[in-house]
Structure formats: structure tokens, C-alpha cells
Amino acid sequence: MAWRMLQNTILQMKEATDRTIGVMNVSGEVVACTEQSLKGTIRESALSSLEEMIGSYMVRDGDTYKPVATPGARFEYVVFVSGEDEYARSLCVMAALAIGNAKKYYDEKHDRATFIKNIILDNILSGDIYMKANELRMPLDVPHIVYLIRQVDQPDNAAVDVVANMFPDKSRDFVVSISESELALISEVSGNYETRDFVKTAEKIRDTLNAEILSKTEIGIGTVAPTLKDLAVSYKEAQSAINIGKMFDTERDVMSYESLGIGRLIYQLPTTVCEMFLSEVFEDSSIDGLDSETLMTIQKFFENNLNVSETSRNLFVHRNTLVYRLEKIKKITGLDLREFDHAIIFKVALMVKRYLSIQGSAF
Numbered sequence: 034m035a036w037r038m039l040q041n042t043i044l045q046m047k048e049a050t051d052r053t054i055g056v057m058n059v060s061g062e063v064v065a066c067t068e069q070s071l072k073g074t075i076r077e078s079a080l081s082s083l084e085e086m087i088g089s090y091m092v093r094d095g096d097t098y099k100p101v102a103t104p105g106a107r108f109e110y111v112v113f114v115s116g117e118d119e120y121a122r123s124l125c126v127m128a129a130l131a132i133g134n135a136k137k138y139y140d141e142k143h144d145r146a147t148f149i150k151n152i153i154l155d156n157i158l159s160g161d162i163y164m165k166a167n168e169l170r171m172p173l174d175v176p177h178i179v180y181l182i183r184q185v186d187q188p189d190n191a192a193v194d195v196v197a198n199m200f201p202d203k204s205r206d207f208v209v210s211i212s213e214s215e216l217a218l219i220s221e222v223s224g225n226y227e228t229r230d231f232v233k234t235a236e237k238i239r240d241t242l243n244a245e246i247l248s249k250t251e252i253g254i255g256t257v258a259p260t261l262k263d264l265a266v267s268y269k270e271a272q273s274a275i276n277i278g279k280m281f282d283t284e285r286d287v288m289s290y291e292s293l294g295i296g297r298l299i300y301q302l303p304t305t306v307c308e309m310f311l312s313e314v315f316e317d318s319s320i321d322g323l324d325s326e327t328l329m330t331i332q333k334f335f336e337n338n339l340n341v342s343e344t345s346r347n348l349f350v351h352r353n354t355l356v357y358r359l360e361k362i363k364k365i366t367g368l369d370l371r372e373f374d375h376a377i378i379f380k381v382a383l384m385v386k387r388y389l390s391i392q393g394s395a396f
Contacts, residue, residue, distance in 0.1 A: 038135055039065035039132065040065040042131055042135045043055065043067055046128055046131065050124060052115050052116055053066065053071070053114065053115040054112070054113070054115075054124065055112070056111070056112055056113075056132060057076055057111050058111075059108070059109060059111075061076045061077065061079060061080030062075055063076065078093045078094050079098055095115065095117060096114065096116070096117070097113065097125045098112070098113045098125070099112050099113075099126060099128075100112075101129050101132045102129070102133050109136075112129040112132055114128065146209055149219050150207075152261060152262075152264045153209075153219065153268035154268075155265050162261055162262050171261070175260075175261075176223075176257050176258060176259050177222060177267070178222050178254065178255060178256070178258065179271045180234070180235055180253070181217050181268065182196065182216050182217065182218065182242075182250055182251075183214060183250060183275060186248065186249045188213045189248050191246050192216060192246060193208055196216065199238065200220060205220070206218065218238070219264060220234070228254075228289050228291050228292060231254050232254065232289055235252040235289075238250075239286060251275050251286050251287075251288070252275075252286065252287050252288070253272060253273070253288050253290070254287070255268060255269070255270035255274065256291060270290035274290040274293060277296050277297055277300045278293060278296070280296065280387065280388060281299075281388075295380075296384060299381070299385055300388065302385075307385045307389055308389065311382060311385055314378060315366060315382065316367075320383075323365065323366075327362060330355065330358050330362075331370065333348055334359070335380055339370065339376055341356065
């Protein structure tokens, strides 16, 4: 159990009494106390008489001791209060109860996060999810969505704490570490929602991590999982969102699985089919005759929805210059990008070519 939670629980009781209240572990070390000077000390007299405290309390050297009840175990912590009178015993009982409840909450929260992590990583059988959820008092049918956060630069372990602080309700949202450079946020979804709402949340996470720990991140967003059993699917979709999204648009750092569009389809095609498509669209590898300036022109033309005037303004070139470039592309490839059907074919072909280059195809 975190010493911080022990200490906070003890300090809350300090306001109600002038007695010294502390907690020691089974090694006799004081791990939390209203008197800071006692932390870290060893209580030899109490340590030698731990067996006497099982299920009851004891008095030693002017202090009253009581073990913290722990289901399924003897005990892990012992509460002590200064004094040997009835008031000390009453305080001891209340303090032990408070520590026991705090420990139960802490353990349950930790178990819940571990449970969620096991689900998204497929480390738990589907039939066991219901039993474990029931044991942890977690409803099965509450929808959640998975955000996969990947640190691009030097990984920083503080990223987990930063994201956890952004989503403090530990009964609704879970932040789990996946690897040295990846963590996942599993966030409860309520009410009406749209993909853009999830994208805004991801952008907020990205900006916060960049501001607080100077961490550059890529974030993939899965689809909404209607039940806990569906979380593994949402997690895999978040992985695909990053992998596919970065493959076809290297500038993006927030990618939603629902917004991958054609890229998701291309990613699932065999390379042989992709190679066949390219050979049919670009005879004699005509696409290789396009220089970087021409390819940039094509990209801007697509970004401006095939609008010649708008594209020429964005490229800072005369309209006739852009028309000349488009004619040149038509002459080389046989496709007129000013025609919608030709533009679609060319757009898909460029994405397929990029996909093959990343896959290491010889095309």
C-alpha cells in the first residue's frame, strides 16, 4: 500500500485529537505517523509481541496497538496510539478501521487497473471477465473508449502521472502503462458523443504532455467499446489508428480509427493486389517520372478539393502555371486530376505506392 495514502489518512485524524497516531508494518518500522520524527523508526517492543495482537489489541511502553484487519491474511499493518487508557483504545479502533478502509479502496483501485490492462492485452479469458468484474464491483455494460498514447522522443515515466491527474476519477477512467514508451487511457463514455469529441480529448492530452514534460506523442483512438469484453478490440483499433495513420499522413499526431478512411482498406490488402493495381494505373512506372515539386502540387491540389484557383493561391503561383503542371501530369500518367474519377484513382494510387514502399515491396 502506498505510504502516501497511509500518511494522508493518519493526518486527517490528527485534527481530531492531540494524541500521537501512527502505523507500523510487520517489520516494526513506522511508515506513517502524526509525529514526523517517528517515521522510519523501529518499535522493538511491539515487534517482539506481534502474535499477541492478532484479532485484538495490546499495550506496550505507554502506547496502545491494534492490527489492521486484512481479509485472507494475518495482517500487514498495525496502528498505534499514545496512551493506555480507554480513549487510546477507542482511537486505535477507529484508526485501524480507517486504515483498513483506505487500504481496501487502494487495493481495489489497483486491482481494477490491472484487470483493465489484462482485458486490453488479451491476458484474461473471456469467461473470466464477468467473474472478475463482479468481484471488483465493476459493471460490464458501461461503454469505454481506449486512447493509446505513444511517446515519440525520450520516454518519460511521468507521463502516466500527468495523464492520471487529467482524469482523476479512478472509478471511471483508468491509466495503465503498456511499455516504456506507451500508455493507455481507458475512459468511460456517457451521453451523446461524436468522434470529434474524442479527438479534442486526445489533443488536450497531447498538448498537456508536451507542456508539462516536453514529451512529443502520437495518440491513437479506438472505437467505443459497449462492454468491458470489447475493450481489447478498441485497444487494437487504437494501435491500428497510429500505425495506419502515420503511414499515410506523417504530419498527424492524433488519429482516430473511425477516420482512417481508404487507408484502413489499403492496409488490409495483400501486397500482390496492390502491385497489380499500380501496374494497371501507371503503365511503365510513369509515376516515377514525377519530381518532388510536382508531387507537392498534387498534394495541395487534393487538399484544396481540386480547386485550381485556391491551390494556385496556396502555392503562390499563377493559375496558368498550375494548369501547365496539371497538363504535364496528365501527359506523364494519363490521368487528368481535374476530373473527379481520375483524381480518386490517383489519390488511391499514391497511398498504395506509399504503403508498398513501407512494406518493402520492389514496385
